[in-house]
């Protein structure tokens with residue numbers, strides 16, 4: 001069920017990938033035929049199995065392409081899903097230091113529009129102290145190998161005292177417990193300075209993700225200040241000043257109106273002195289909130305850019321192009337185009353094939369709002385009714401009932417025999433909730449995954465064919 005394949009016609013070979021084991025193989029076409037014959041029950045060993053066939057069978061079995069039967073495969077999936085859910089090797093906490101933002105992006109209800117920033121929550125230092133207490137309790141309870149602390153917002157750098165305090169406390173707590181701390185910041189980049197980076201480096205700073213929404217003109221149109229001033233030049237200058245101090249990734253959002261500017265943005269980035277220092281460049285479609293979207297939902301920012309954020313959030317926007325979602329369905333092919341352009345310019349980017357269930361499915365991944373409310377993932381922040389707890393450990397029946405809903409999530413049950421279930425698990429639950437009104441309905445990007453798989457297969461095949469270095 002979890003085998004994916006892409007024929008490599010020019011080489012008479014087939015690329016195989018198994019989404020449950022994450023194995024990838026390039027095999028000759030007759031091995032793929034053998035796999036089909038076994039699946040359909042047409043293959044019989046007869047009077048013996050040739051050594052070559054035996055080797056192929058061993059290879060397929062060891063990598064999970066062959067399984068005993070459907071039932072054991074279903075059991076393996078169920079064990080895998082349970083394992084991901086309860087995985088305690090990593091405690092992941094995303095802290096929204098504030099919901100305020102210094103940008104006035106028109107696609108985002110947050111930000112410097114009207115009196116939003118006067119009303120939007122900002123975490124007080126006293127709450128940050130209590131988040132620190134809660135974190136230490138969690139570290140003692142979960143005993144993870146790794147603590148991933150991500151600062152997000154709003155714009156997290158608008159509340160530096162809280163970020164510094166929490167990062168410092170996390171560093172001390174992890175050091176005392178022998179836990180590896182991995183700190184990340186997701187920012188619009190306007191307030192990013194070498195001083196901020198220097199201050200955070202001793203606190204496990206792993207990477208900073210900065211958003212650019214197109215070339216200078218497009219970005220300035222999409223992500224202006226309140227008075228309409230552009231922000232592109234300042235962000236680029238800030239990135240150039242901190243590049244080399246820590247890992248910098250560039251993320252960004254596109255829509256029909258800005259997509260054409262991304263090749264120019266990539267050309268521009270490539271020409272910068274810091275180009276070689278960018279660890280990842282990854283762009284995603286924008287999800288524009290539907291009119292019925294509950295106020296308070298955070299438009300998501302891509303955060304799956306690096307190893308330590310893997311699986312955090314599959315989509316930039318928690319979007320889905322499934323049954324009821326028409327917001328980015330037309331952008332699937334553009335998404336592929338942007339990914340290919342990014343690669344063509346020599347930047348490392350996500351390959352577009354999902355590689356892990358996102359945070360919403362993980363028991364030991366939390367998002368904390370400025371008031372100390374806990375959420376299953378950033379996509380639900382601000383919707384108090386969806387809060388799964390509070391840093392004070394207060395017991396409130398509505399939070400407990402939300403927690404239970406998240407613990408019982410199962411959108412993949414609607415996905416039939418889809419081979420992507422182990423890595424996609426039914427898509428973005430936040431999108432399902434806001435757009436389909438039901439967290440257990442899938443939001444599907446299968447078309448995009450499939451085209452990304454074809455690109456991945458050809459890339460793997462070309463590496464396979466490349467002469468080995470002496």
Ligand code: SF4
Pocket residue numbers: 300312313314315317318319358359360377378379427428429430431
């Ligand atoms: S449910 Fe959606 S918004 Fe939440 S972590 Fe997963 S992909 Fe991101």
Ligand code: SF4
Pocket residue numbers: 412414415418419420421424425426427442443444445446449
């Ligand atoms: S949402 Fe789509 S791609 Fe994801 S598991 Fe379901 S059917 Fe497959």
